[in-house]
Amino acid sequence: MIGLVVHAAHRQRFADAASTLTGVTLAWAVYEHEDEIRDRVAGLLRGHRLDGLLLGLVPYARARDLIPADLPVTVTRSAALDLALAWARARGNGWPATPVSIDTFAGETIDEVATALDLDRTAIAALPFEPGQPVADVAAFHREQLARTGASYVISVRMGVAAALDGQTAVLHALATPGTIRADLNELALRVHTKRADGQRFAAGLFRTEKMNGLRQLLLNTPEFADAWIDQHGARGVLVFAPVSLFETVTHQWVGLPVLAEARDTLGVRTVAGFGIGASARLSVTLAERAAARAEQDTDPGAYLFTGDGMTIGPMGATAAPLTYTYREHGDIEDLAARAGLSAATLSRLAAIERGLDGRPLSPSELARALGITDPSGRRLIRKLTTAGLVSESGSAQEHRKGRPTRLYRLSITADSQDRR
Missing domain, CATH: 3.30.70.270 (Reverse transcriptase/Diguanylate cyclase domain)
Structure with missing residues (x-):
């Protein structure tokens, strides 16, 4: 299980990046304002047995002392490509590449992209990231640079900057692309597997x-x-x-x-x-x-x-004995699959997910993400498993601040197999 700490506006981007990742269950801590981060991270760590944690620069700086020392952590951050894409959007809007004011990116990253795009580095104001730096200070830096250089827009990584500037100028968010996020997720998942x-x-x-x-x-x-x-x-x-x-x-x-x-x-x-x-x-x-x-x-x-x-x-070569269904750990899983109206391969993957959960319940959407299927398909699968007696209700959880609580379910495929053995 990997925990993700994301701004509410970024959740879908992270979900898209993780859509092809299998064998991993995601647990979310979603915030709208930076002062909510510590409470969200504390709740995530309390409510889940995490094997890894992925979060951005700001959440890491705000909650670093809460994270267990032995928990694998990846700090995802916008890369050179993400900054280049922000500049491309600016040019697409008809805005000049410079002068411009940028926050959070490292100076060497800005130098690299500016050189590649043949931009005037002296017309680019940059405020590197510093832990604990409030959004108000970042906004103040941009106001000063806008007044000094006459820049017509800002490139920012901090989601609160636009609101702090209160419409004084256009703000382009240089968000990490799904590719950047996906690479970080893959690297973290590999580290988790190695640790386990x-x-x-x-x-x-x-x-x-x-x-x-x-x-x-x-x-x-x-x-x-x-x-x-x-x-x-x-x-x-x-x-x-x-x-x-x-x-x-x-x-x-x-x-x-x-x-x-x-x-x-x-x-x-x-x-x-x-x-x-x-x-x-x-x-x-x-x-x-x-x-x-x-x-x-x-x-x-x-x-x-x-x-x-x-x-x-x-x-x-491709000439050895054909692959066969071997379910020594699962008992008569083919009979269970027939009872549930599922393929033996699908039920085998569900049994593997159950072992990884170690008794923890999950929601239909979590099950869907673990299998790489849609949320409606996940709900239909839960209904099939419920009818077959291979899953049971186990309370509910408020996954989002708005809306009704989500029902949680506990898989019992391996236990059923052992009972029938």
């Missing part, structure tokens, strides 16, 4: 094809990957992060990878894969990228394994 390994070796697998969405769905529906973290990686890739033992099983000890043949037959295109085992999650991904690039040099579908100590295994 508890001595297990984890590996990365990168699958590449021309039909990335179809491949991702195929992997999500492959029972052997039920406990894996799966997400899009670039325009043609799907990244799988899981214990080495899982990959050893699906490759028959690094001999063959039948799912490549299944992808070829189902999607009608060639698919290759690369696996990486390194000392860190980042190194494992890098090795998997190199191994996939090597596999793409071959004519037939295949895979390679690269390890951090220089070992290479491959090519692994």
Whole structure:
């Protein structure tokens, strides 16, 4: 479970960025004014057993002392691309690139973008971020620069600046793009998985094809990957992060990878894969990228394994024994799936989500995000599970300041399987 601390105006942007992330449950702390941040973060930490926390510069500065020392944290911030896009919007509005007043961005970031766009750096006023700096001081800086330079607009990261300036000038918000947020979320999720390994070796697998969405769905529906973290990686890739033992099983000890043949037959295109085992999650991904690039040099579908100590295994073809449904931990899950009117693969993923929740209830929308489906589909799924006796109501929660409370449900798939065993 990853907690996100976001301004109310940013929530949809963060939700869009996280829409392809599977195997992760999101818990939200949403604020409208900066003085609400501490209470929202405290409530988030009290109400959830978080494995990681993603928040911006201002929330981190306001609530840093509340965050447990051993909790993995990523501070997301607007990047050079986000500033360049803000300038592009200004030019699209017919405004000059300079003079302009900018807050929060580091000086080197402004220098980098100004040089790339061939802008007059001396006509750009910049106020770097400082922890504890109130919005009123940021607004005062902009007023001073507007009066001095005659700038016609402001580029700001702080959501309260526009209100503080009270319409005195136009304010462009240089918000982090979904791509920037997504990269931060992916990096945090990898760190969380590494931390939770508890001595297990984890590996990365990168699958590449021309039909990335179809491949991702195929992997999500492959029972052997039920406990894996799966997400899009670039325009043609799907990244799988899981214990080495899982990959050893699906490759028959690094001999063959039948799912490549299944992808070829189902999607009608060639698919290759690369696996990486390194000392860190980042190194494992890098090795998997190199191994996939090597596999793409071959004519037939295949895979390679690269390890951090220089070992290479491959090519692994698509000719090993076919993948089968193996549910030793779940009991007779195929019967349960039939009872609920679901596929065995879907119920397998639900069982994996249940184990990750460790008894914590969740809302239909949380379940939908964990499975990568729409909220209405999540509610329909809850109704099916309720009818089959695989979920029970467990109170309610006020997810938003306005509106009715949301009902919470507790999954009982694994418990039911054990009762039937």
